[in-house]
Amino acid sequence: MIRGAVLGSPVAHSLSPRLHKAAFEFLGIQGEYDAIDLDVNQLQDFFSTKGNDFDYFSLTMPLKEAVCTLDVNVHSLPALINSGNTLLKNGTSWDLMSTDGSGFLKALKHDQVIASESTLILGAGGTARAIAQSLNGVSKNIDVLARSSSRREAIETIIDSSRCEFKSWNSDINFADYSLIVNTTPAGAADLLSERITMREDATFFDVIYKPWPTVLARKWSDMGGRVINGLELLIYQGIDQLSLLLKQELNYEEISQHLRKALAS
Structure with missing residues (x-):
């Protein structure tokens, strides 16, 4: 019996339990998966006292940075981006990994989006840094529009094979300069940017949020005739990546x- 859970706050809206249970069913695995509401101050105590009752955890806001401080084996990617979304039990120890970036690239591939020109990332938190690192050297230009300058150094450190510009939230942004725009900010945080949207015909808007849906930005982009990718796609592919790591086997991602799309739509 495999036991997992998504940790974060709030998590009442999370579709991770439905996703992982549906994956267990598809793969013929006996498993349980819960949603556990924890804030940053509760993480250490929970992990110390209840961690060994589980085989793996998915981390969501606001724990993706805090999890890096636990006494676990932090793999090179989460160490670089100071963000992890996957904790796997490995014997008597735990491994911290990140599947946000790899899941993001698989979601783009599924929608046949090629991120080779100019990308704008809204936000600079853990998910944003994972996505930025996954596009490093893939997208020629990566600009990051952040609400705080405190993460400028972290962003600039992980992008060394693409041109990168860190922009303040109030910068005069021309959305039409980008072929890919990725929103990683919390629900509602970027709504006012919808008033400034201009777009090019070949551009794609990827919103990592899936609830509420559509977001204000996603609706505006769609109404203007642009391609929009729902955050469910990131949830699906980063989740499959987690299961592949957990089971230590290659999985048929397409099947x-x-x-999972059918299970989440029901």
């Missing part, structure tokens, strides 16, 4: 993702 599983089709099953």
Whole structure:
């Protein structure tokens, strides 16, 4: 019996339990998966006292940075971006990994989006840094529009094979300069930017949020005729990546993702 859970706050809206249970069913695995509401101050105590009752954890806001401080084996990617979304039990120890970036690239591939020109990332938190690192050297230009300058150094450190510019939230942004825009900010944080949207015909808007849906930005982009990718796609592919790591086996992403879309839509 495999036991997992998503940790974060709030998590009442999370579709991770439905996703992982549906994946267990598809793969013929006996498993349980819960949603546990924890804030940053509760993480250490929970992990110390209850961690060994589980085989793996998915981390969401606001724990993706805090989890890096636990006494676990932090792999090179989460160490670089100071963000992890996957904790796997490994014997008597734990491994911290990140599947946000790899899941993001698989979601782009599924929608046949090529991120080779100019990308704008809204936000500079853990998910943003994972996505920025995954596009490093893939997208020629990566600009990051952040609400705080405190993460400028962290962003500039992880992007060394693409041109990168860190922009303040009030910068005069021309959305039409970008072929890919990725929103990683919390629900509602970027709504006012919808008043400034201009777009190019070949551009794609990827919103990592899936609830509430559509977001104000996603609706505006769609109404203007642009391509929009729902955050469910990131949830699906980063989740399959987690299961592949947990089970230590290659999975058929196309078959599983089709099953999970149906399960999440029901």
